[in-house]
Amino acid sequence: xxxxxxxxxxxxxxxxxxxxxxxxxxxxxxxxxxxxxxxxxxxxxxxxxxxxxxxxxxxxxxxxxxxxxxxxxxxxxxxxxxxxxxxxxxxxxxxxxxxxxxxxxxxxxxxxxxxxxxxxxxxxxxxxxxxxxxxxxxxxxxxxxxxxxxxxxxxxxxxxxxxxxxxxxxxxxxxxxxxxxxxxxxxxxxxxxxxxxxxxxxxxxxxxxxxxx
Amino acid sequence: xxxxxxxxxxxxxxxxxxxxxxxxxxxxxxxxxxxxxxxxxxxxxxxxxxxxxxxxxxxxxxxxxxxxxxxxxxxxxxxxxxxxxxxxxxxxxxxxxxxxxxxxxxxxxxxxxxxxxxxxxxxxxxxxxxxxxxxxxxxxxxxxxxxxxxxxxxxxxxxxxxxxxxxxxxxxxxxxxxxxxxxxxxxxxxxxxxxxxxxxxxxxxxxxxxxxxxxxxxxxxxxxxxxxxxxxxxxxxxxxxxxxxxxxxxxxxxxx
Ligand SMILES: Nc1ncnc2c1ncn2[C@@H]1O[C@H](COP(=O)(O)OP(=O)(O)O)[C@@H](O)[C@H]1O
Ligand SMILES: [Mg+2]
Numbered sequence: 001x002x003x004x005x006x007x008x009x010x011x012x013x014x015x016x017x018x019x020x021x022x023x024x025x026x027x028x029x030x031x032x033x034x035x036x037x038x039x040x041x042x043x044x045x046x047x048x049x050x051x052x053x054x055x056x057x058x059x060x061x062x063x064x065x066x067x068x069x070x071x072x073x074x075x076x077x078x079x080x081x082x083x084x085x086x087x088x089x090x091x092x093x094x095x096x097x098x099x100x101x102x103x104x105x106x107x108x109x110x111x112x113x114x115x116x117x118x119x120x121x122x123x124x125x126x127x128x129x130x131x132x133x134x135x136x137x138x139x140x141x142x143x144x145x146x147x148x149x150x151x152x153x154x155x156x157x158x159x160x161x162x163x164x165x166x167x168x169x170x171x172x173x174x175x176x177x178x179x180x181x182x183x184x185x186x187x188x189x190x191x192x193x194x195x196x197x198x199x200x201x202x203x204x205x206x207x208x209x210x211x212x213x
Numbered sequence: 214x215x216x217x218x219x220x221x222x223x224x225x226x227x228x229x230x231x232x233x234x235x236x237x238x239x240x241x242x243x244x245x246x247x248x249x250x251x252x253x254x255x256x257x258x259x260x261x262x263x264x265x266x267x268x269x270x271x272x273x274x275x276x277x278x279x280x281x282x283x284x285x286x287x288x289x290x291x292x293x294x295x296x297x298x299x300x301x302x303x304x305x306x307x308x309x310x311x312x313x314x315x316x317x318x319x320x321x322x323x324x325x326x327x328x329x330x331x332x333x334x335x336x337x338x339x340x341x342x343x344x345x346x347x348x349x350x351x352x353x354x355x356x357x358x359x360x361x362x363x364x365x366x367x368x369x370x371x372x373x374x375x376x377x378x379x380x381x382x383x384x385x386x387x388x389x390x391x392x393x394x395x396x397x398x399x400x401x402x403x404x405x406x407x408x409x410x411x412x413x414x415x416x417x418x419x420x421x422x423x424x425x426x427x428x429x430x431x432x433x434x435x436x437x438x439x440x441x442x443x444x445x446x447x448x449x450x451x452x453x454x455x456x457x458x459x460x461x462x463x464x465x466x467x468x469x
Contacts (some may be wrong), residue, residue: 109252183341191340191370196411200369201362203403 022096024074025081033095033103039157040093040107051107052147053122054115055163057085058100059140059175072132076139079130087124088117101167103160111147112185118143118178126176140176142167146207147184219462221331221353222255226367228338230359231389231448235451237265241437242455243331244294249464251329252286253322255347256337260300262376267435270299277321278314285324290441296329309462316344322350333461338367339426340374348375355385355419355452360400368406376414385419387454397421409450420454 015032020032065073092103129136144166170179240250254262272287288296291375358368375381376391401418425447431438
């Protein structure tokens with residue numbers, strides 16, 4: 001009797017687990033995404049540490065399917081998710097949102113860091129073409145990044161919507177790019193390179209002495 | 214049709230560097246040559262042009278969008294030849310102008326501007342959508358910087374974004390809150406060197422405004438310091454900037 005219950009429990013656990021995993025990509029599915037994101041947003045409300053999400057949509061996926069067929073389409077999805085999986089941290093939660101859309105939850109991650117992570121994801125895919133028999137298929141994706149901060153009134157859906165808006169913006173700006181709300185970042189963080197910054201900070205350091213430039 | 218006015222954004226990247234103070238006093242100084250001046254408060258989140266003039270306002274720039282108010286009816290005149298289009302303060306959800314709002318507001322503002330010779334737009338800090346939009350909307354861009362690392366780096370970041378993503382390549386630079394004009398010249402020169410090696414921009418050193426306690430005093434009195442009877446070095450500097458700009462206003466008006 002006891003053994004039966006244990007076996008039954010194990011079965012339920014496996015079923016539960018499998019209903020959270022997307023079979024094709026091995027990423028978490030929509031249901032898990034919503035629950036995990038709700039939990040992370042709750043953590044932000046308690047700890048004050050922001051949660052970030054990166055949403056992405058494979059570029060020209062319909063065209064790939066139409067031109068090469070569904071099998072290659074599926075291979076493209078597998079390739080992209082494999083490349084991204086290698087580029088994210090262990091704590092990040094990779095989910096298939098649906099179709100060729102994916103969401104990465106970055107727990108306890110500030111916005112600036114998330115935008116840089118998205119850029120890494122973008123580059124890693126753009127650099128890894130899908131090898132077909134005798135040819136290569138270049139894959140790219142468009143990314144939107146959003147952060148949830150303590151004190152903001154926002155639902156899980158609203159949070160994903162916010163990231164989705166920037167995916168759309170990235171698509172409209174020509175695809176294969178990362179879009180986000182710049183005004184949410186410190187100005188310098190968005191635009192100024194380290195070498196520019198080094199020269200700029202010397203302007204004030206120069207004092208009345210000889211200009212060092 | 215009126216002649217198109219001279220329009221200029223006063224912007225900075227960092228807050229608290231003296232944008233509003235410059236906009237208000239430059240505007241006031243320019244009325245001395247009988248120009249009709251409009252100051253638009255483009256700092257939709259932390260609007261305070263009205264406070265600098267001691268105005269009590271009950272209409273603002275967002276009423277134009279929300280209720281279709283007549284833009285000219287939203288303008289207050291603290292001086293005979295100087296109008297202020299105020300913005301509301303502390304209404305965060307109104308700060309972000311969507312693309313549709315921008316087009317609409319742009320149309321209204323264009324009509325309003327025709328009533329004036331010169332329009333100065335005071336902007337918010339940062340590079341939010343409204344800051345970029347106002348800067349793209351006008352003919353000229355004036356960037357205020359102070360000799361402080363974050364002010365310089367933020368000003369540079371704004372110039373970079375405007376030049377690389379919004380096709381603005383000419384900027385007027387005012388160095389504010391320095392000890393003397395030599396420091397202003399040095400800061401401008403070095404800023405220009407860095408910009409020159411990384412960006413496709415043409416910078417013009419429009420002027421230097423030294424630190425002057427009369428600036429803060431004028432804010433507390435809610436009266437532009439260029440109009441105060443006790444005349445300090447900041448007032449002198451701003452009047453000089455106004456005198457340099459004035460001929461360009463004529464050119465703008467004469468070009469049609
Ligand atoms: N040249 C100056 N000398 C002394 N104080 C100044 C000067 N310029 C600006 N300030 C002071 O700096 C503060 C910020 O100025 P403000 O015009 O409101 O900046 P911003 O609009 O860029 O945020 C004000 O208290 C103002 O009085
Ligand atoms: Mg201001």
